[in-house]
Amino acid sequence: MKKFDTSVKKVDNEEKMAGLAIFTCDIRMDDAYFAVQVRSEKAHAKLKGIYVPKLPKDYYFISAKDIVKENVVNIIASDWPVFADKKVNYIGEAMGLIVGPDKGMCLYLASLCKGEYEELEPVFEMKNSYVHKEFTKGDVSKFKNAKKVFTEEFTTGYQEQVYLEPQAMLMYMENNQIVVKASMQCPFYIHKAIVRTLGCKESDVRVIQPAVGGAFGGKEHYPSLMAAQLATAIVKVKKPIKMFFDRKEDITYTTKRHPSKTKISAYMDAKNNIIGVKIHVGIDGGAYIGCSMVVLSRALIAATDVYTFENVDISGDAYCTNKVPSAAFRGFGSPQSIFAFELFINHLADYLKVDRMQLRMKYLVKQGDVTSTSGLFRDPIVLKELADKAMEMSDYKHKVKLYAKDKSFRGIGLSMFLHGCGFTGSGESDLIKAQLRIKKDKNGIVTFYTSQVDFGQGNRTTLKRIVSDTLEIPEDQVIYDAPDTNETLSTGPTAASRTIIIVGGLAAKAAAHLKQIWKDGEEQEIIEPYVGPSYIKWDEAKMQGDAYPGYAWGVNVVEVSVDPITYEVKIEGCWSTYDVGHAIDERILMGQADGGLAQALGWAYLEKEVAENGMFKQKTLADYSIPTTMDLPNMETELIDNPFKYGAFGAKGAGELTFVGGAPAFALALEQAIGRKVHDIPATPEYIMELLNHEN
Amino acid sequence: MKISFVINNQKVSLDVDPTMRLLDVIRNELHLTGTKEGCGEGECGACTVLMNEEPINSCLCPVINAANKNIMTIEGFRETSEYRVIADAFADRGGSQCGFCTPGMILVTYSLLKKNPHPTEEEIRFALSGNLCRCTGYQAIVDAVKVAAVKGIKL
Numbered sequence: 001m002k003k004f005d006t007s008v009k010k011v012d013n014e015e016k017m018a019g020l021a022i023f024t025c026d027i028r029m030d031d032a033y034f035a036v037q038v039r040s041e042k043a044h045a046k047l048k049g050i051y052v053p054k055l056p057k058d059y060y061f062i063s064a065k066d067i068v069k070e071n072v073v074n075i076i077a078s079d080w081p082v083f084a085d086k087k088v089n090y091i092g093e094a095m096g097l098i099v100g101p102d103k104g105m106c107l108y109l110a111s112l113c114k115g116e117y118e119e120l121e122p123v124f125e126m127k128n129s130y131v132h133k134e135f136t137k138g139d140v141s142k143f144k145n146a147k148k149v150f151t152e153e154f155t156t157g158y159q160e161q162v163y164l165e166p167q168a169m170l171m172y173m174e175n176n177q178i179v180v181k182a183s184m185q186c187p188f189y190i191h192k193a194i195v196r197t198l199g200c201k202e203s204d205v206r207v208i209q210p211a212v213g214g215a216f217g218g219k220e221h222y223p224s225l226m227a228a229q230l231a232t233a234i235v236k237v238k239k240p241i242k243m244f245f246d247r248k249e250d251i252t253y254t255t256k257r258h259p260s261k262t263k264i265s266a267y268m269d270a271k272n273n274i275i276g277v278k279i280h281v282g283i284d285g286g287a288y289i290g291c292s293m294v295v296l297s298r299a300l301i302a303a304t305d306v307y308t309f310e311n312v313d314i315s316g317d318a319y320c321t322n323k324v325p326s327a328a329f330r331g332f333g334s335p336q337s338i339f340a341f342e343l344f345i346n347h348l349a350d351y352l353k354v355d356r357m358q359l360r361m362k363y364l365v366k367q368g369d370v371t372s373t374s375g376l377f378r379d380p381i382v383l384k385e386l387a388d389k390a391m392e393m394s395d396y397k398h399k400v401k402l403y404a405k406d407k408s409f410r411g412i413g414l415s416m417f418l419h420g421c422g423f424t425g426s427g428e429s430d431l432i433k434a435q436l437r438i439k440k441d442k443n444g445i446v447t448f449y450t451s452q453v454d455f456g457q458g459n460r461t462t463l464k465r466i467v468s469d470t471l472e473i474p475e476d477q478v479i480y481d482a483p484d485t486n487e488t489l490s491t492g493p494t495a496a497s498r499t500i501i502i503v504g505g506l507a508a509k510a511a512a513h514l515k516q517i518w519k520d521g522e523e524q525e526i527i528e529p530y531v532g533p534s535y536i537k538w539d540e541a542k543m544q545g546d547a548y549p550g551y552a553w554g555v556n557v558v559e560v561s562v563d564p565i566t567y568e569v570k571i572e573g574c575w576s577t578y579d580v581g582h583a584i585d586e587r588i589l590m591g592q593a594d595g596g597l598a599q600a601l602g603w604a605y606l607e608k609e610v611a612e613n614g615m616f617k618q619k620t621l622a623d624y625s626i627p628t629t630m631d632l633p634n635m636e637t638e639l640i641d642n643p644f645k646y647g648a649f650g651a652k653g654a655g656e657l658t659f660v661g662g663a664p665a666f667a668l669a670l671e672q673a674i675g676r677k678v679h680d681i682p683a684t685p686e687y688i689m690e691l692l693n694h695e696n
Numbered sequence: 697m698k699i700s701f702v703i704n705n706q707k708v709s710l711d712v713d714p715t716m717r718l719l720d721v722i723r724n725e726l727h728l729t730g731t732k733e734g735c736g737e738g739e740c741g742a743c744t745v746l747m748n749e750e751p752i753n754s755c756l757c758p759v760i761n762a763a764n765k766n767i768m769t770i771e772g773f774r775e776t777s778e779y780r781v782i783a784d785a786f787a788d789r790g791g792s793q794c795g796f797c798t799p800g801m802i803l804v805t806y807s808l809l810k811k812n813p814h815p816t817e818e819e820i821r822f823a824l825s826g827n828l829c830r831c832t833g834y835q836a837i838v839d840a841v842k843v844a845a846v847k848g849i850k851l
Binding site: 010015211246599627635 | 729735828832843
């Protein structure tokens with residue numbers, strides 16, 4: 001077992017282990033009413049009206065008719081209504097709320113409500129694009145000189161976040177403010193959603209973060225919808241209101257990872273040199289765009305993974321389907337396109353009859369290379385070292401030869417990948433404009449405020465440490481509480497692996513600034529604005545320039561065995577190496593490494609979520625199974641230090657990186673074990689049986 | 697219906713619907729919120745409590761089944777020396793991230809180590825297999841159980 005010399009005690013350890021941490025569902029408010037969504041049973045229909053039974057005293061029906069200002073949830077695209085009005089676009093879309101004092105009665109009344117529909121033809125396949133993006137690099141007209149073209153298609157499925165704490169929100173009035181406590185990732189997203197739908201002042205709304213039981217992207221946008229609905233209700237009902245989802249509602253009706261379909265072609269000259277690659281990524285966005293255009297951006301920017309080609313043609317579409325909207329989930333589009341490209345380049349090597357690793361190494365990105373969006377990889381890249389180390393840890397070179405020859409139904413796979421940290425392009429400077437408030441009292445006690453949520457990643461501990469280490473004062477002289485929008489300025493959402501690289505960097509800067517002007521015995525306060533590296537130039541419309549302020553890198557090796565009778569896969573070993581810049585707290589980093597990989601492996605072979613006629617077939621944790629202790633082996637992880645000059649203490653992002661490489665490493669291992677090419681995940685036993693029933 | 701049982705070493709007598717879930721009685725009647733509801737169907741283990749020292753899913757247990765039994769939740773267990781050993785081991789290995797599964801994990805760890813003070817890795821993984829965690833990939837939790845076993849819980 002590793003010794004965590006660089007680690008400090010996590011600030012929330014004791015409260016969480018002792019059961020003292022107060023999650024939203026633990027907040028006692030005995031006079032609160034309950035809210036239950038009244039949901040559409042049709043995937044696509046005109047909504048002529050809604051039948052509502054005669055309601056008992058103190059029970060309310062809230063719908064689009066009660067909207068105060070704007071029937072829009074403030075998510076990037078602003079196309080998702082708070083309540084369906086005149087039309088429903090997916091099964092489960094909220095047409096209204098039943099609100100009242102008894103939850104059981106609310107559920108019963110909601111079950112009696114019925115939409116009056118005029119059905120329209122639903123669309124479930126990826127064919128109607130609502131967002132299209134494309135860009136090229138180099139001269140793609142050279143593709144026509146190709147002597148050989150190799151093309152393949154890959155698909156990935158839905159994935160449900162399965163944060164252990166389901167969606168939960170409590171809203172009440174206090175001191176003339178609407179107060180929200182909820183399981184959330186982004187307090188200011190919720191804040192803005194309420195201000196927008198009610199048309200009220202910013203100071204009318206206060207969002208406070210309680211303990212949050214996991215999020216993984218799933219609590220980035222959906223809580224904004226819940227908040228807009230409850231805000232509409234509270235104006236009418238004037239009582240505290242709780243809306244807690246049970247697991248079935250959460251799996252069936254909240255946002256998930258986008259399913260994807262990726263088509264890749266490589267163009268070769270007579271000497272088998274790759275002239276360039278053409279890639280199209282399609283993602284299933286569901287009924288509303290929400291944040292799908294940004295997910296698509298990330299998928300496209302990452303589409304050539306860790307390889308550099310002179311000429312690149314990349315395009316993609318987010319498709320509108322009559323299903324639950326897809327939204328944020330750890331990796332945000334890049335796991336889908338990187339899964340496809342990692343498999344593709346290996347298959348391409350087989351097609352060209354060259355060694356897989358040799359081909360990959362030939363095109364491996366180097367410092368100074370031009371990115372697919374014609375930006376620059378400016379910082380030192382230690383990917384080769386990461387790969388060497390991972391191969392050594394796993395005995396990869398020996399095993400990959402051994403399993404290629406024998407018929408042991410064992411295989412080993414290696415993936416290489418990157419993750420751009422922070423918001424795309426100049427989004428940090430232009431859109432988020434984080435501001436961090438830090439103050440000191442007469443006794444030298446320092447308090448600072450961010451809008452970052454610790455939903456398990458450990459950032460409460462790490463951010464606090466960044467400030468105390470910078471100021472060179474003991475940690476107990478620093479106060480850093482969970483966000484409360486009455487106190488904190490927005491330092492942006494807890495998303496995009498930006499917390500440590502961006503907010504951590506900002507916290508270090510603010511603390512250094514305070515140290516500079518420190519005067520004993522005086523009260524002092526600083527508001528530190530985020531200033532991005534000046535070299536970052538990004539044209540969103542053309543998708544050209546430097547897409548991210550920095551990149552984190554990784555290598556995963558996965559070894560599997562397959563039962564030749566049941567086709568069940570057993571993961572025999574996992575070895576990982578990462579460059580996250582400098583890891584501030586190794587124990588916290590290992591938590592991200594193990595957890596991200598576990599979740600990625602679940603996506604690769606266990607977690608199957610399929611919609612039939614717009615309704616998800618897997619609705620509970622009994623039929624949507626995530627990895628248990630029995631599904632995973634010991635995981636070994638090593639880091640290579642490669643400090644990033646703009647991150648706090650050299651740190652880059654790590655939260656999403658650890659998700660990106662698991663699926664392709666798994667799929668490559670599976671390919672070797674069964675002697676068939678894999679193009680689709682999740683690779684369930686049924687899928688493996690299909691592959692084995694057909695010739696390669 | 698009047699139902700009596702011992703919870704966290706205290707006798708309680710409640711007038712409740714006997715089919716009410718033990719989980720709801722613990723959380724809503726006794727206001728002990730360390731026991732969590734993650735799925736409501738016995739899949740996730742976040743609602744684990746000990747009944748006569750055996751871990752059970754309190755979401756699947758009607759309160760009548762608890763009559764005259766000895767129930768221990770994290771609120772009671774956290775007062776013991778065994779808790780300290782296990783909690784320190786979890787802290788040492790980073791076994792708690794979001795914390796929603798943690799009370800359940802800790803109670804199951806105690807139950808395992810009480811019966812089997814020196815479990816193998818396989819025995820640890822088997823014992824914890826009814827408790828889901830989405831944050832850690834289980835590595836840190838399995839390691840924490842090993843650390844606690846080496847230290848030994850004082851019984």
